[in-house]
Amino acid sequence: MATQTAPKEYPRFTAGQRFEHIILIVTFSGLALTGLPQTFANQGWAQTLIDLMGGIESIRIVHRILATLLMAECIYHGGIISYKLYVLGRRAIMIPGLRDARDAVHWIGFNLGIAKQHPHLPRFNFGEKFEYLAVVWGTLIMVITGFMLWNPIATVTYLPGEVIPAARAAHGGEALLAVLSIIAWHMYNVHVKRFNRSMFTGKITHEEMVEEHAEELEALERGEKPVDPPAEIIAKRQRRFWPYATVMTIVLVAGLIWFVTFERTAIATIPRQLSQPNTLVDFSAFTGDAERGAALWQTLECKSCHGENAQGQSESMNVVLAGTEISLNTFVDAVRRGPADMHPFSQEQVSDEQLVDLYTWLRSLGGS
Numbered sequence: 054m055a056t057q058t059a060p061k062e063y064p065r066f067t068a069g070q071r072f073e074h075i076i077l078i079v080t081f082s083g084l085a086l087t088g089l090p091q092t093f094a095n096q097g098w099a100q101t102l103i104d105l106m107g108g109i110e111s112i113r114i115v116h117r118i119l120a121t122l123l124m125a126e127c128i129y130h131g132g133i134i135s136y137k138l139y140v141l142g143r144r145a146i147m148i149p150g151l152r153d154a155r156d157a158v159h160w161i162g163f164n165l166g167i168a169k170q171h172p173h174l175p176r177f178n179f180g181e182k183f184e185y186l187a188v189v190w191g192t193l194i195m196v197i198t199g200f201m202l203w204n205p206i207a208t209v210t211y212l213p214g215e216v217i218p219a220a221r222a223a224h225g226g227e228a229l230l231a232v233l234s235i236i237a238w239h240m241y242n243v244h245v246k247r248f249n250r251s252m253f254t255g256k257i258t259h260e261e262m263v264e265e266h267a268e269e270l271e272a273l274e275r276g277e278k279p280v281d282p283p284a285e286i287i288a289k290r291q292r293r294f295w296p297y298a299t300v301m302t303i304v305l306v307a308g309l310i311w312f313v314t315f316e317r318t319a320i321a322t323i324p325r326q327l328s329q330p331n332t333l334v335d336f337s338a339f340t341g342d343a344e345r346g347a348a349l350w351q352t353l354e355c356k357s358c359h360g361e362n363a364q365g366q367s368e369s370m371n372v373v374l375a376g377t378e379i380s381l382n383t384f385v386d387a388v389r390r391g392p393a394d395m396h397p398f399s400q401e402q403v404s405d406e407q408l409v410d411l412y413t414w415l416r417s418l419g420g421s
């Protein structure tokens with residue numbers, strides 16, 4: 054730089070980076086606003102918020118649109134990083150190292166009055182790197198658990214049913230953690246301590262540089278700047294980069310479309326219909342066989358809860374099925390829908406025909 058006096062402001066973020074940040078603000082706040090009331094749906098304030106925002110069905114849709122936008126932003130961000138690392142040959146400066154741990158200790162020491170000098174921090178200091186990585190792993194957790202909640206039936210065809218409530222707990226827990234850390238850490242660092250406008254103006258003041266990025270400032274004052282490789286090298290790398298980036302983008306966008314269109318089960322609230330008769334099955338086609346039913350019982354999971362002989366002697370539950378007085382329809386319906394602590398059983402797990410055999414056997418046992 055040719056000027057004699059030190060400039061008042063230094064460039065920090067490009068227009069593209071600021072745009073990404075705006076997308077992050079919008080999606081993050083929107084997801085928190087439409088998501089947290091779902092996590093805490095059994096509480097009054099959450100119900101009020103849900104009603105204010107137009108009801109559960111509409112906030113679910115908004116939540117999914119914002120999630121899709123955030124995932125698209127992640128794909129874009131991945132492309133930008135790949136370009137910088139590969140084509141421009143930049144270093145991965147957001148990955149923390151030993152030096153950042155030392156800076157953090159030094160910084161704590163300084164704040165406690167033990168260290169005399171504030172640490173000379175680089176372009177991205179330890180706190181910023183930590184925050185960036187928290188966004189990366191937080192988003193990863195939210196995308197994986199979000200997929201499970203969005204596509205519960207697909208998920209349980211490959212994984213045990215317990216992963217759905219586990220995914221729910223992780224999704225809500227990580228969301229709460231993210232919101233609290235944004236309020237406590239990010240808000241404090243960039244708004245309370247000093248209102249840092251660089252993410253909106255793209256520029257950072259000299260004073261902020263001295264405190265937060267002294268090392269970068271010294272390098273700038275020595276006239277050092279990250280140099281891009283010569284134009285012909287860039288052109289050569291670009292020729293390799295673009296086909297790769299195009300294929301990756303197509304694959305990832307296809308993955309995103311697959312993610313959001315896979316299954317629509319979790320979109321609508323389906324009322325429980327336990328008492329409705331199971332009209333789809335024509336039971337007259339089967340003649341129940343008590344012996345077959347008895348043999349079948351020994352092979353099924355039912356006995357772990359309903360007891361060895363359907364007498365309900367399991368440790369934690371005591372639901373007697375022997376001599377049941379419910380109708381065949383109600384019986385099949387209960388098995389298919391899974392009342393209370395019982396999970397539903399599909400046709401593949403136990404067929405209608407087998408259920409008729411079971412029912413016939415259970416009825417033959419008489420009352421207990």
Ligand code: HEC
Nearest residue numbers: 353354355358370372379384387388392393394395398403
């Ligand atoms: C995880 C434990 C568990 C398993 C496994 C299980 N059940 Fe149940 N089942 C229950 C519980 C608990 C209830 C009572 C639910 C309630 O309180 O409404 C129940 C209720 C039922 C009912 C309704 C009874 C009534 O009188 O309304 C039927 C029918 C039934 N189970 C059949 C089966 C069959 C058949 C199987 C195996 C294919 C099975 N259950 C497997 C726990 C289980």
